[in-house]
Amino acid sequence: MRLVILGGSGSGKSTQAQRLCRYFDIPQISTGEILREAIANLSQLGHHARIYVEKGELAPDEMMIELIRSRFKQPDVNCGWVLEGYPRTAFQAEELDFWLDNLGQKLDWAIYLQVPEAIMVSRSLGRSLPDDQPEIVQRRIEIFYDRTIPILEYYDRRRRLLTVNGDQFPEMVQQNILTLLSIP
Numbered sequence: 295m296r297l298v299i300l301g302g303s304g305s306g307k308s309t310q311a312q313r314l315c316r317y318f319d320i321p322q323i324s325t326g327e328i329l330r331e332a333i334a335n336l337s338q339l340g341h342h343a344r345i346y347v348e349k350g351e352l353a354p355d356e357m358m359i360e361l362i363r364s365r366f367k368q369p370d371v372n373c374g375w376v377l378e379g380y381p382r383t384a385f386q387a388e389e390l391d392f393w394l395d396n397l398g399q400k401l402d403w404a405i406y407l408q409v410p411e412a413i414m415v416s417r418s419l420g421r422s423l424p425d426d427q428p429e430i431v432q433r434r435i436e437i438f439y440d441r442t443i444p445i446l447e448y449y450d451r452r453r454r455l456l457t458v459n460g461d462q463f464p465e466m467v468q469q470n471i472l473t474l475l476s477i478p
Contacts, residue, residue: 295320295475296399298390299378300445301407302438303431304417306460306467310407311378313468321370325379328361329353350433352382352441359389366397382437384444404449405471407460411435 295318299307308324315322329347332340339361346353362380365371381387394400409417418431449455456474460467 295374295376296394296402297376298381298401298404298449299376299407300404300442301409301460302411302414302442303434304414305407305409306417306464307378307407309464310405310460310467310471311376313464314376314471317468317472318374318376320374320376323362323365323371323375323377323380325358325361325377327379328365348430350430350437352437355383355385355389358382358386359393362390363393366393381445383441384448387445387448401454403475404445404455405474406446406455406457407467408457409460413461 295314297314299311299314301307308326311322311324314320329340329343333344333347334340339357342357343353352358358380362377377390381390391401414435415431418434419428446455446457456471458467458470458474462470
């Protein structure tokens, strides 16, 4: 199974990615986690990424594409994966499809966790991530609506989009996803 989890800050992307990875026994690829780790390790990627993360901005496409390509070269992703936090722009979505095609892989589904803005803000501010400050959270949500929503149209045109109500208990969200994937 090859899945992309889409949603705004605090929509439950990480939670559902973790649950689906356990269910299917496949690796989770979290760009947010990779970037935070790079920042904490003071790597060159972390140095460049910190500037964007601290402002709640999206890292440049080139940086994210290179990060994803590097991760997809690792052998543990050959039998499936759940990608969370990427793509964030239509260009990244197109580039992901191109890269997967080169690897002989195909995305099964993009799953959009639809959550009201007020709930996303509340959930984000309740987390303990260092970049979950009110102004940063608000900026990430604005960017989500401006840049990420067009990705939904991209995947919908390719008949690869599943939309799930993410404003419910995590167990119910997972069950709804599995039902849409036609898995009991």
